[in-house]
Amino acid sequence: MxxxxxxxxxxxxxxxxxxxxxxxxxxxxxxxxxxxxxxxxxxxxxxxxxxxxxxxxxxxxxxxxxxxxxxxxxxxxxxxxxxxxxxxxxxxxxxxxxxxxxxxxxxxxxxxxxxxxxxxxxxxxxxxxxxxxxxxxxxxxxxxxxxxxxxxxxxxxxxxxxxxxxxxxxxxxxxxxxxxxxxxxxxxxxxxxxxxxxxxxxxxxxxxxxxxxxxxxxxxxxxxxxxxxxxxxxxxDFREKNLREILNFGHTIGHAFESLSLQKNRNPLSHGHAIALGMICESYLSTVKTGLNSKDRDAIIHMIFPDYEYYPLHGEDLDFLMDFIGHDKKRTGSGSRFSLLKSPGNAISGVPCEAGEIIESIDFYRTLER
Ligand SMILES: NC(=O)c1ccc[n+]([C@@H]2O[C@H](COP(=O)([O-])OP(=O)(O)OC[C@H]3O[C@@H](n4cnc5c(N)ncnc54)[C@H](O)[C@@H]3O)[C@@H](O)[C@H]2O)c1
The missing domain is CATH 3.40.50.1970 (Rossmann fold)
Incomplete structure (x- = not known):
């Protein structure tokens, strides 16, 4: 081809x-x-x-x-x-x-x-x-x-x-x-x-x-x-001014996981593994912010676990993740902006999310620990 x-x-x-x-x-x-x-x-x-x-x-x-x-x-x-x-x-x-x-x-x-x-x-x-x-x-x-x-x-x-x-x-x-x-x-x-x-x-x-x-x-x-x-x-959208940003789904929180694992040198996550975990959190955010239904969110989680291992979060890891997301290059103005799903196959970029919503999505991820 x-x-x-x-x-x-x-x-x-x-x-x-x-x-x-x-x-x-x-x-x-x-x-x-x-x-x-x-x-x-x-x-x-x-x-x-x-x-x-x-x-x-x-x-x-x-x-x-x-x-x-x-x-x-x-x-x-x-x-x-x-x-x-x-x-x-x-x-x-x-x-x-x-x-x-x-x-x-x-x-x-x-x-x-x-x-x-x-x-x-x-x-x-x-x-x-x-x-x-x-x-x-x-x-x-x-x-x-x-x-x-x-x-x-x-x-x-x-x-x-x-x-x-x-x-x-x-x-x-x-x-x-x-x-x-x-x-x-x-x-x-x-x-x-x-x-x-x-x-x-x-x-x-x-x-x-x-x-x-x-x-x-x-x-x-x-x-x-x-x-x-x-x-x-x-x-x-070659220069990532708008549409191309949808490809960042899972990446805002995923990059934070990747960086956390590298910094802690605790089983460093591969880029894709970190993005998979980021997609779980951002699917949760999508249910809250952009109307993804929870059945689709669960199908995404089912696709990711158990093949991608759960990465445990301890002590101050949440602070690290939140700091990192605060410094994420996609942040503009007051809230961090995310690329989220309306439904599988349909995404939207530039969705502002408050710190409390992001923490909620990481807490949701934590409930999936086995
Ligand atoms: N430019 C972009 O749009 C873009 C998008 C995503 C990721 N990236 C970058 O890509 C990098 C990660 O890519 P990666 O995962 O390929 O990393 P990598 O290039 O380090 O490859 C991973 C490992 O696989 C080995 N390898 C590669 N091909 C192999 C093969 N056929 N058989 C056996 N071993 C093989 C490599 O030697 C390396 O040890 C990161 O730096 C990331 O930032 C860039």
Missing amino acids: RLTLKTGPEKAAEVYTGSAVFQELKTWLGNLSSVTDSIFILTDKKTRSFCLEHLTSVVPSLQLAEVLEIPAGEKNKSLKSAEHLWNILAGKGASRSSLLINLGGGVITDLGGFVASTFKRGIPFIHIPTSLLGMVDAAIGGKTGINLGDIKNQVGTFHHPDAIFIHTGFLGTLDSYGLLSGFAEIIKTALVADIVLWEKLGSIRLQDLLNRQEDEAIWEDLVSASVAIKCSIVEQ
């Missing part, structure tokens, strides 16, 4: 999914060969070992590419890594006619996108996401970025890659932690914009899905559906 992601005056990105994706990549690179002077592949240590050899065996011309490797992990989505990569590109004579291929999860596509969009004021780059989160979320939509100290995605650009090639076969080596993390974003995408996908998810047992990690057909189906929805939303 090929989608073209257009964004007004910004350039368009081609998104390729499906079984012919490497053939599409070969053709795409072939069309580029007369204008590209060198190709670089950015990857992390782990993705290199799991995915690079497969890529270069099916697209042999990439065996000549220069490989840039960074250690795996969120802490490497940093200014230090960006500077290191800019220096390597400069040292190896990269120019505006060079191509950077980002092969990896969201850390690689965010960092590589940022490095490419700023080096020499922007060189061509493509994403080949290898994690589920990368495929359905991080690689799609043109947000690039690095963390500044502990603050995530504080520096970055809106800049589409030239193309995105999604090969769900790479999921075969991803652990269930990584699959669950990406799956939460598929749940979210369905909940904010596509009742059909939501109903399809309801007919699938998550555990069965995790056990069918290598079943490309089923993953291709889910990934393509999710990607198509995100593309359609991003096309209408």
Whole structure:
């Protein structure tokens, strides 16, 4: 499947999914060969070992590419890594006619996108996401970025890659932690914009899905559906002025959970796991604020538990969460603003919520402890 992601005056990105994706990549690179002077592949240590050899065996011309490797992990989505990569590109004579291929999860596509969009004021780059989160979320939509100290995605650009090639076969080596993390974003995408996908998810047992990690057909189906929805939303609002904000459902409280778990170093939650817990709280808020009915809220909880573990809250955790939400970048004016559901498949952004309502939603989450 090929989608073209257009964004007004910004350039368009081609998104390729499906079984012919490497053939599409070969053709795409072939069309580029007369204008590209060198190709670089950015990857992390782990993705290199799991995915690079497969890529270069099916697209042999990439065996000549220069490989840039960074250690795996969120802490490497940093200014230090960006500077290191800019220096390597400069040292190896990269120019505006060079191509950077980002092969990896969201850390690689965010960092590589940022490095490419700023080096020499922007060189061509493509994403080949290898994690589920990368495929359905991080690689799609043109947000690039690095963390500044502990603050995530504080520096970055809106800049589409030239193309995105999604090969769900790479999921075969991803652990269930990584699959669950990406799956939460598929749940979210369905909940904010596509009742059909939501109903399809309801007919699938998550555990069965995790056990069918290598079943490309089923993953291709889910990934393509999710990607198509995100593309359609991003096309209408590239710079996140209004509609795109609905994709933040679950993220305001989810980011607070993520940050709490990282700060406490107590079983750090994956991004998607934290968003899943955030979706529980924000589904509760949706029943209070935007008319989501409690049957739908319970179906959402049922989709999330027990596959995503309950994260216990102790002592002063509530204060931490509330402080974090107070500092959330989506806060404007007096109350924090949330993207909430009216019903599955139908979301609204910018809903102001008072501190008492947010606390109530976290208290509701606490009642679900088992
Ligand atoms: N730009 C956006 O719109 C956007 C959206 C969502 C998330 N993000 C960012 O994405 C990042 C999280 O992405 P992530 O979960 O992919 O993290 P990640 O890139 O750190 O990947 C997670 C782990 O999986 C490994 N991995 C990747 N593909 C693999 C494969 N096929 N087989 C085995 N191991 C594999 C990686 O090496 C890494 O160790 C965060 O930095 C987040 O801020 C960005």
